Amino acid sequence: MARAKRRTEASRTELPKACSGIEGLDAITGGGLPRGRPSLVCGSAGAGKTLLAMEFLVRGAMQYDEPGVFMAFEETKEELTMNVRSLGFDLDQLGRDKRLVIDFVRLERDEIEETGSYDLEGLFVRLNYAIDTVGAKRVVLDTLEALFAGLSNTAILRAELRRLFRWLKQKGVTAVITAERGEGALTRHGLEEYVSDCVILLDHRVIDQVSTRRLRIVKYRGSVHGTNEYPFLIDHDGISVLPITSARLEHTASEERVSSGIPRLDVMLGGKGYYRGSSVLVSGTAGTGKTSLASSFVSAACQRGERCLYFAFEESQGQLVRNMRSIGLDLEKWVHKGLLRFHAIRSQQDGLEMHLARFHKLLNEFDPEIVVFDPIGSFIQAGTRKDATAMVTRLIDVLKVRGTTAFMTNLTSGGAPAESTDIDISSLIDTWILLRDVELGGERNRALNVLKSRGMAHSNQIREFVMSSNGIELADVYIGASGVLTGSMRQAQEARERAETLQRHQEVDSLQRGLAHKREALAERIAALQRELRIEQEETERLIAQQLGREDMLRTDREQMARRRRADAAASPPGKRQSKGKRR
Amino acid sequence: MSKNRKPAESVPLGDVEGDPSGETWDLRLYVAGRSPKSVAAFANLKRLCDEHLAGRYRIEVVDLLENPQLAAGDQIVAIPTLIRKLPEPLRRIVGDLSDAERTLVGLQLRQAGSGSRDSSAGG
Numbered sequence: 001m002a003r004a005k006r007r008t009e010a011s012r013t014e015l016p017k018a019c020s021g022i023e024g025l026d027a028i029t030g031g032g033l034p035r036g037r038p039s040l041v042c043g044s045a046g047a048g049k050t051l052l053a054m055e056f057l058v059r060g061a062m063q064y065d066e067p068g069v070f071m072a073f074e075e076t077k078e079e080l081t082m083n084v085r086s087l088g089f090d091l092d093q094l095g096r097d098k099r100l101v102i103d104f105v106r107l108e109r110d111e112i113e114e115t116g117s118y119d120l121e122g123l124f125v126r127l128n129y130a131i132d133t134v135g136a137k138r139v140v141l142d143t144l145e146a147l148f149a150g151l152s153n154t155a156i157l158r159a160e161l162r163r164l165f166r167w168l169k170q171k172g173v174t175a176v177i178t179a180e181r182g183e184g185a186l187t188r189h190g191l192e193e194y195v196s197d198c199v200i201l202l203d204h205r206v207i208d209q210v211s212t213r214r215l216r217i218v219k220y221r222g223s224v225h226g227t228n229e230y231p232f233l234i235d236h237d238g239i240s241v242l243p244i245t246s247a248r249l250e251h252t253a254s255e256e257r258v259s260s261g262i263p264r265l266d267v268m269l270g271g272k273g274y275y276r277g278s279s280v281l282v283s284g285t286a287g288t289g290k291t292s293l294a295s296s297f298v299s300a301a302c303q304r305g306e307r308c309l310y311f312a313f314e315e316s317q318g319q320l321v322r323n324m325r326s327i328g329l330d331l332e333k334w335v336h337k338g339l340l341r342f343h344a345i346r347s348q349q350d351g352l353e354m355h356l357a358r359f360h361k362l363l364n365e366f367d368p369e370i371v372v373f374d375p376i377g378s379f380i381q382a383g384t385r386k387d388a389t390a391m392v393t394r395l396i397d398v399l400k401v402r403g404t405t406a407f408m409t410n411l412t413s414g415g416a417p418a419e420s421t422d423i424d425i426s427s428l429i430d431t432w433i434l435l436r437d438v439e440l441g442g443e444r445n446r447a448l449n450v451l452k453s454r455g456m457a458h459s460n461q462i463r464e465f466v467m468s469s470n471g472i473e474l475a476d477v478y479i480g481a482s483g484v485l486t487g488s489m490r491q492a493q494e495a496r497e498r499a500e501t502l503q504r505h506q507e508v509d510s511l512q513r514g515l516a517h518k519r520e521a522l523a524e525r526i527a528a529l530q531r532e533l534r535i536e537q538e539e540t541e542r543l544i545a546q547q548l549g550r551e552d553m554l555r556t557d558r559e560q561m562a563r564r565r566r567a568d569a570a571a572s573p574p575g576k577r578q579s580k581g582k583r584r
Numbered sequence: 585m586s587k588n589r590k591p592a593e594s595v596p597l598g599d600v601e602g603d604p605s606g607e608t609w610d611l612r613l614y615v616a617g618r619s620p621k622s623v624a625a626f627a628n629l630k631r632l633c634d635e636h637l638a639g640r641y642r643i644e645v646v647d648l649l650e651n652p653q654l655a656a657g658d659q660i661v662a663i664p665t666l667i668r669k670l671p672e673p674l675r676r677i678v679g680d681l682s683d684a685e686r687t688l689v690g691l692q693l694r695q696a697g698s699g700s701r702d703s704s705a706g707g
Contacts, residue, residue, distance in 0.1 A: 113690030116682035122660035
């Protein structure tokens with residue numbers, strides 16, 4: 001009574017759920033499987049049903065203190081124990097600790113003769129006994145349909161299955177029932193009729209020789225759940241489901257800037273580099289230095305003590321490290337310090353979902369500040385173009401939400417327009433740097449420009465991209481009649497300019513010298529003229545003085561003469577002279 | 585263990601036409617409480633044994649409601665289940681044993697072909 005009351009209370013508020021403990025599954029089911037109810041997990045052979053069920057039990061026993069019962073119809077206890085040992089699940093230990101019971105049910109049709117009516121009470125008794133032995137809260141029946149193979153009276157079986165599911169609910173255990181996928185139906189024997197609460201479909205597809213595992217919640221009564229197909233991964237940690245497709249555009253935008261590792265490029269990017277958490281794309285034809293640009297960025301980040309995850313799809317770690325050493329970047333140092341982790345894998349090796357699953361896992365494990373994908377376009381080889389685009393979109397969303405800076409390179413194949421990507425992701429990119437070849441004057445050089453960079457005043461200039469053992473440098477380019485000049489033509493142009501400058505300087509000098517000469521010459525002439533003037537002036541004054549002196553003398557003479565004449569003939573002075581003198 | 589099993593009618597007697605070997609038959613019937621199917625199965629079994637194995641059989645009835653831990657050992661799923669422990673090989677017959685022909689075939693007291701004309705009776 002008390003239990004019934006509690007259950008109605010709970011159902012009024014919210015459907016109680018049991019955490020599966022399986023990475024990602026609890027996220028898409030909104031907290032796990034319906035507690036106290038049976039859930040159906042169906043899928044074709046090898047889809048991962050048994051593993052999912054087993055992980056549900058083991059996680060329950062280990063993490064949620066919910067012991068479990070695994071009723072196996074297909075594999076023996078020894079086989080199961082062996083199969084999950086690689087995932088780190090020690091079923092023997094769990095059995096000794098009374099946290100897990102495995103009951104192998106063997107049904108061989110040719111050993112069994114059926115006469116008359118029967119029921120499956122034996123199964124109920126076994127299950128009940130196992131549940132009570134460890135106080136199990138979780139039960140797995142894997143694969144219940146084996147009953148149909150072992151017993152022929154389907155009418156009895158169907159009635160008994162109905163009774164079984166009812167009984168499981170009464171027992172209040174959270175049950176997982178696995179079933180084989182049927183033609184045109186979820187399960188071969190229509191078990192979905194009996195389990196109405198939660199149905200999970202597992203799928204294992206091989207497209208173009210690449211296998212992909214997917215999981216879908218077909219139904220989940222009374223609960224909101226993700227309805228997409230979610231890729232999942234089975235690896236040494238068990239199952240990881242990726243609830244990524246529902247990524248929304250809700251990420252916050254960081255104001256922080258991170259250096260590109262190339263000072264001159266930082267200057268081009270508004271003086272400070274990329275935004276943290278943005279997505280950066282470097283595209284260019286073969287050999288334009290995309291990987292070098294990526295490595296510079298990584299190296300600078302490691303220098304700051306940030307963790308970087310480098311996905312290399314074309315080169316091995318050793319090759320990358322060696323090649324980057326040639327431009328003065330020691331990546332190995334950062335690998336040893338644990339700041340840089342390479343993950344070199346061929347994109348064709350797995351399906352896109354598998355890749356995505358792995359990225360997700362590594363992201364969670366390593367928690368990097370920066371992730372490099374070199375090159376991103378190789379994902380096309382792991383699926384179709386459309387799928388690859390969808391996957392990269394999801395990936396970028398995941399990284400944005402995490403605030404991780406994504407650095408992607410993309411190979412522009414010959415002939416394709418430079419401003420295009422194999423995968424149609426250009427609209428998702430925040431900063432797009434274009435690297436290109438400039439063929440001129442019998443040589444090939446690299447040029448770089450920032451095609452776009454959201455949210456910053458970036459340079460529109462094309463710079464020459466020069467790689468040397470000292471690293472990457474950016475140099476100005478010259479725009480000539482035939483386009484930009486790079487490489488030795490740029491150097492020639494620089495030399496020519498230097499020569500012209502020198503010549504100009506010399507001309508100015510000589511002009512200035514000429515002027516100085518003229519000034520000196522004129523000054524000399526002025527001095528000569530002044531001298532001449534002075535001499536003339538002196539001469540003139542002398543002449544004037546002479547003239548004045550002579551007049552005085554004449555007057556004196558005349559006076560003396562007059563005096564003398566008066567003395568000689570005192571009575572009569574000469575008349576003519578006298579009148580003349582008077583008149584005057 | 586033996587105290588959990590309830591030896592029922594154990595009547596060693598002379599020889600019977602059904603089994604010329606003459607060895608004692610060891611049968612175990614798994615039931616769950618005194619359900620109609622269980623009661624019918626025991627009655628049917630008793631009758632057949634008396635007819636064909638008079639005095640050379642032993643029936644052990646195991647009630648799984650009392651001894652649930654015994655179900656896994658003999659791989660019991662359906663109830664009632666009859667196990668022929670001896671003579672070997674082990675045989676397993678599921679159901680209330682209402683079809684005498686099939687029960688005899690299942691116990692190898694009759695060849696599958698020889699009883700075929702009567703098999704419609706309980707089919």
